[in-house]
Amino acid sequence: MAVLLDQNSRIIIQGMGAAGSREAEISIAYGTRIVAGVSPGKGGTEKSGIPLCNTVNEAVKKFEANVSLIFVPAPFCKDAIIEAINAKIPLIICITEGVPVIDMMVIKTVLENNKETILIGPNCPGILSPGEQARAGIMPIDVYMPGNIGVISRSGTLVYETVDQLTRLGIGQSTSIGVGGDPIIGTSQKKALELFEVDSETAGVVLIGEIGGSAEQEAAEFIKLMTKPVISFIAGTTAPPGRRMGHAGAIISGASGTAAAKQDALKNAGSHVVSSPSDIGKTVQEVLKNLGLL
């Protein structure tokens, strides 16, 4: 068992350009079922050994696709995501960076009327469940090992960093979810925590947040209700206010956006807050030991 992504996932790629097809090949070699790519006008042909379809609808009909992984350039993401929503794909993961905020606003209103659809991202590394050899995203595989820790992060590289620290200590992962670094994202950290809380194979969760917005404070409200331990880290303690730190969402523009405000909210909710980014793995180990889970 894992969260969102497992051996039953039948994944299609929207955007079979260089990055899309290369990452698809890596996932297939890992053991993930990438069943088709969508390239309008190239239906019936194949690329990198993956059959191509003209539309997402066609991919659902012919290949029983239930996950779409999106690599199309930012100006076309609104179109690609809503095409996947209309085709009733239950899980959509958008890797692309730089989707305009107003486009995301429109996508969210469409999602409001399609509650069975889960969108992860945009601007995210995707999802990986090591016990299921299921990878829908761009993360390096060899840092992962199967286990029972869930990882949630706004940042892609901090997913790798966290997973690596855990694996080096012999602590495996159930699933890692990169929720994305934009101000408006499909699935919040809070929603991701809810998924891990009810997953029988997840014993604890690492939550990697960053400055900007108030998503960590909303996550903290749910942490208060959780039975599983949550270890958290907030990136950007030293970031100056008013500057966008790479991610469109990572900008301190109000009191709730500072690292200190987020750390306080998480601490008050009972989360174990790590101050140094190199101590994430170590803290998970200590917490699990104290709870008799390791």
Added chain:
Amino acid sequence: MKLHEYQAKNLLKKFNVPVPDSNLISNLEEITTIQNNLIFPIVVKSQVHSGARGKAGGIKIANNINEMTKYATDLLGKQLITHQTGEKGLPINSVLLEEGINIEKEYYLALTIDGSVSKPIIISSPQGGMDIEAVAEKNPEEILKTEIHPVAGLLPFQSRNIGFQLNLDKALFAQLHEILTGIYEAFVDSDATLIEINPLVLTKENQLIAADTKFSIDDSAMFRQKDLFNIRDKSQEDSLELEAEDQGIQNYIKLDGNIGCLVNGAGLAMATMDAIKFAGGSPANFLDIGTANNPESVVSALQIIGSDPDVKAIFINIFGGLAKTDIIAEGFVKAKEQGLIQQPTVIRLAGTNVEDGKRILEESGIDFQLADGFAQGANLAVTASIK
């Protein structure tokens, strides 16, 4: 991207938001051609990308032509230093000469996106002219947040709610709705992330008018907002940051420390800055190299970091996903061979192609320190920066 006040007001005017009459000048000769149109008093306003211009002496009230000429002379070509600009300040390349208005009362209005509800919200307050953060802290009951549903748009009842909150005379409600509608349309039409009207002034003549405004555009919308990005004023931005952008490095931010950082991924880049602070040092920059498809982009990034006189040591922290560590290693070797970096360098590599990356570094014979992890790398870089 930020707009200047005059650019923002020109844009708002197109959406029927009333703004004071004004003229923009960028040199003194231009005063002679326009002065006949103006009714004194005139507010002389420095056009720089910063708030708190008044407190910093960047806004003056002139009662006659002599005063106006004097203030314009004083301000044009100078640097304006506010608490938001840093000690160097920002160049005043133009001043706005704006007709004074008879202020009866001031209000606060802003339109921005609330990520927690994924919708635009109007923030309004009867406490105009104040720093809204301070109002939010001391008098949160004075602030009203109104969510706009993107499909429905701004509805009249919402404007009425705001009108009642601001305690406006009902005769002004139509004016207020027209202004709010204009701001919302400008927001959507220009892919804005913030439009702030502070203050919105009620004049003694019973007119609502946008006396000052801040306007920011979503950088991700550049592909469809070309006209707006064409009027971007680069003189208000840091020269090293602009050079980085010219080299195709979008995510470089100059900071005030002395350890240059080259990292992939925004989150890891922030965490690297945090780790350096934790180790007792201070980062000279934020730099997310992104996917780094070729060594040349790494060379350009290292050239920018290496040419920063503040940088005493460099920390390269890479966890390869899409980015490949061997490409980063190749770029580092090239930058060293071209003599672009003189500072001691600490490198930490992990993830995609890490064995190839380390081999390239070892075989190059170039002097650097290899760090095993994050914390060790930060510690080594801090030590190197002190030597």
